[in-house]
């Protein structure tokens with residue numbers, strides 16, 4: 439598909455490497471991904487690192503690793519290549535300078551020398567001071583000063599900024615695919631700084647617009663926090679004369695606290711015990727460690743599915759969707775304007791569903807390292823079988839160990855409650871008899887053993903529940919677990935008898 443101007447759909451995810459990627463950023467990237475795939479377009483990965491003061495080492499690598507884990511693939515950009523590069527803004531200085539000069543020459547921007555101290559003094563002097571049409575002539579800039587003074591200041595190495603000249607009293611309309619038309623008056627905007635001579639870099643606004651233009655971006659899909667910048671961006675497109683190819687905007691709803699009031703923050707995660715980052719993050723400055731979904735044992739598919747539904751739904755009550763299904767069902771215009779609650783408990787449910795959806799073989803591969811950490815080496819086939827017996831009982835792969843360790847090793851402890859309930863009266867005696875009976879059985883497979891044992895119990899006049907639970911306690915260590923004959927089948931005749939007889943002795 440193409441956009442209104444007949445262009446191939448191109449979208450971008452453009453994080454600033456100022457720290458770990460917030461989960462809201464993951465949702466933004468996901469929606470861009472779904473939109474690009476749906477329209478057979480391109481998804482660009484751009485790094486917006488023009489604010490050198492906020493640069494955090496390792497953040498870019500972290501973001502890439504997170505998308506790799508999540509299975510979100512980019513078509514071009516930093517680390518992916520492409521013909522619109524470089525895709526890291528700090529490597530595009532010369533390009534931006536050219537566009538800054540264009541605005542200066544066209545009289546759409548001007549040079550300002552006001553120092554931070556001077557600006558501070560103005561703010562103290564004038565309540566609600568804003569650098570704009572009403573104040574700019576009282577400031578030190580190329581509009582208020584003679585050209586010779588401006589040239590002299592630059593020639594003698596004074597630092598300056600370039601500001602956008604905003605004409606007051608113009609209507610600026612942002613046409614948002616999610617929010618509709620939003621019109622404001624240009625008078626509320628200030629003459630934003632577009633460029634700083636000190637680091638020879640543009641600010642976010644200029645770099646963002648120039649790059650979206652040069653990279654032929656057709657749709658800007660980003661978080662609601664960028665909505666206030668959108669009118670300024672529209673004015674910049676106008677100033678450059680690029681209105682015809684201006685991207686369509688779509689500002690995604692905020693992610694809200696689980697309780698619903700206010701924006702989701704890292705503090706909410708700390709308070710309620712859930713990560714707000716895809717991967718664990720080690721802060722290089724403070725050495726603080728923030729938890730991540732990967733390390734907390736979530737499946738990437740579950741995280742993706744959960745995030746996809748925070749701000750959008752397919753129009754029915756379908757919840758479990760593969761990435762491909764989401765691609766075909768996604769509809770940007772059906773995204774909600776209202777914020778989406780971050781109901782993290784729902785993510786636990788998704789994780790369980792994805793454990794059930796994945797094949798036993800896939801889960802077995804994830805479970806294998808957990809087993810190995812616990813000193814268990816088993817064939818893939820046996821691990822798969824174990825997984826099939828207990829996976830419906832867990833929400834996380836890591837929980838499988840506690841749910842099925844008895845399949846791989848004899849219990850070393852016995853649960854008090856289970857003993858109290860099932861290991862009393864005749865239990866040791868009937869279990870010993872049952873062992874003798876089982877030992878004499880020629881066919882130990884669950885299929886053969888179950889009817890044989892049932893017939894034996896009936897013949898003896900014992901209570902099935904009592905006999906079977908007593909045996910279960912000796913094999914498992916507690917009255918839990920899957921069907922008892924699945925367990926005996928899995929651990930085998932010798933081990934069944936060894937455990938049961940050992941427990942009779944140990945519990946005597």
Ligand code: GLU
Pocket residue numbers: 452453454486646658659660664
């Ligand atoms: N660099 C901005 C960010 O960190 C990008 C905003 C946009 O998508 O325009 O989110």
